[in-house]
Amino acid sequence: MTELHFADIQLGDALPPIESTITQEVIDRAALAHLDFNPVHTNTAWAARARVFGTEKTVAHGMFTMSQMASVVDRAWGRHGAVITHMESKFTKPVPVGQTVRYEGSVWELHPHGAGKNSVVVSVKATDADGSTVGTSSLRVRIPD
Amino acid sequence: MSDRNRLEQYPTTAKQRSFEWDFTKGVENYEVWDEIEIGAKGTGAHTYRIEEEDVVNFNVAALETDPLMIDLDFARANGGLRFHPLFTVQIAFYCVDTGIGSWVRSPGARNPGQTIEVFEPYRIGEAITATITHHDKWVRRGSYYMQDKIEFRNEHGTLKTRWFATLLLPKTREDVQRFASI
Numbered sequence: 001m002t003e004l005h006f007a008d009i010q011l012g013d014a015l016p017p018i019e020s021t022i023t024q025e026v027i028d029r030a031a032l033a034h035l036d037f038n039p040v041h042t043n044t045a046w047a048a049r050a051r052v053f054g055t056e057k058t059v060a061h062g063m064f065t066m067s068q069m070a071s072v073v074d075r076a077w078g079r080h081g082a083v084i085t086h087m088e089s090k091f092t093k094p095v096p097v098g099q100t101v102r103y104e105g106s107v108w109e110l111h112p113h114g115a116g117k118n119s120v121v122v123s124v125k126a127t128d129a130d131g132s133t134v135g136t137s138s139l140r141v142r143i144p145d
Numbered sequence: 146m147s148d149r150n151r152l153e154q155y156p157t158t159a160k161q162r163s164f165e166w167d168f169t170k171g172v173e174n175y176e177v178w179d180e181i182e183i184g185a186k187g188t189g190a191h192t193y194r195i196e197e198e199d200v201v202n203f204n205v206a207a208l209e210t211d212p213l214m215i216d217l218d219f220a221r222a223n224g225g226l227r228f229h230p231l232f233t234v235q236i237a238f239y240c241v242d243t244g245i246g247s248w249v250r251s252p253g254a255r256n257p258g259q260t261i262e263v264f265e266p267y268r269i270g271e272a273i274t275a276t277i278t279h280h281d282k283w284v285r286r287g288s289y290y291m292q293d294k295i296e297f298r299n300e301h302g303t304l305k306t307r308w309f310a311t312l313l314l315p316k317t318r319e320d321v322q323r324f325a326s327i
Contacts, residue, residue, distance in 0.1 A: 020208055024151070025155075026206075026208070028151060028152050028154075028155055029155050029205070029206040030206050030207075031152070031166075032152065032155050032156050032161045032202070032206065033202055033203045033205075033206030033207070033234075033235060034206075034234045034235055034238055035160070035161070035164050035235055035238035035239050036234070036238050037164075037165070037166045037167060037168045037250075038168050038250065038251075038252060038254065039167075039168060039169055039252055040252070040253075040254075042148055042152060042166075043148050043169075044148060045148075046169070046252075046327060049327045050252070050253065050324060050327045052253055052255065052324075053255070061256075062256030062258075062259070063231060063234050063256070063259070064207075066231060066259060067207045067229065067230075067231040067234075068207070068208070070229070070230040070231055071207060071208070071209065071229070071230075073230075074229065074230055075209075075211070078211075078227065078230075079211065079213065079227070083263070083266070084230045084263060085262065085263050085264075086260075086261070086262050086263070087230065087231075087259075087260070087261045087263075088258070088259075088260045088261075089258050089259055089260075090257065090258035091256055091257060091258055135258075
């Protein structure tokens with residue numbers, strides 16, 4: 001896609017999915033990028049003892065999952081003038097190190113408010129390799145006319 | 146390899162190098178669920194000045210490959226760096242220290258979901274401050290939820306982003322300290 005216009009977007013349009021494998025390096029880099037050093041993410045011995053999420057493994061940041069869900073929209077449309085204005089996410093299952101997650105989004109709502117004010121809502125679901133939903137996100141996106 | 150040595154491989158910014166990497170330290174000064182007063186309001190302990198290296202590092206950690214997000218020279222020559230939509234997260238954790246909002250660091254916390262509103266894009270060089278309000282706390286199915294409203298403004302007072310930050314927390318100071326000492 002070289003241009004993005006609100007009139008060209010249809011309900012149900014699917015955005016290109018993305019996938020990430022959650023290695024400890026991915027978690028560590030996210031911890032540094034978020035400045036979130038909760039030991040459940042970065043302290044392997046502590047995570048094994050505390051079992052906060054019922055697993056001995058470290059787990060990915062919920063905000064990393066949210067970042068990937070936002071990336072579904074940003075990678076598809078961000079360079080073409082789309083701006084995310086609202087993000088609401090829920091995390092329904094922890095993502096332990098070693099897991100692979102796929103993020104899929106589609107257009108859920110159209111908001112034709114007029115020139116310069118048009119937006120859509122994209123619904124994104126994050127699914128682990130077992131087929132379980134680990135997170136969902138609803139993203140309001142302002143779209144060029 | 147120790148956790149610390151493993152993490153030492155990755156920092157690329159001054160903020161990352163100066164930040165405390167062990168959230169089990171200082172828990173005695175964290176706010177805790179059963180002591181938090183809803184409606185209390187304050188300013189985050191630190192002001193965040195947005196540097197190019199912060200943006201690039203965040204984008205790389207988010208697994209971005211767009212040169213406008215991860216190649217500074219390319220971005221400078223092509224209209225400037227693109228920010229990741231979740232960049233607010235780094236600003237939030239940097240601004241919060243052991244004062245108001247410090248519960249976000251609690252060992253044993255769990256993340257049920259988040260809501261972020263974006264009013265204006267961030268720009269390189271802006272100095273961002275966080276105004277934190279203890280917005281709500283509640284109990285559901287035996288879990289203790291805490292929610293702050295955090296508003297991020299630049300040096301001109303322009304509202305950039307609002308984050309309703311929510312976690313499930315250990316209930317008491319003893320609970321938090323027990324998690325920290327596991």
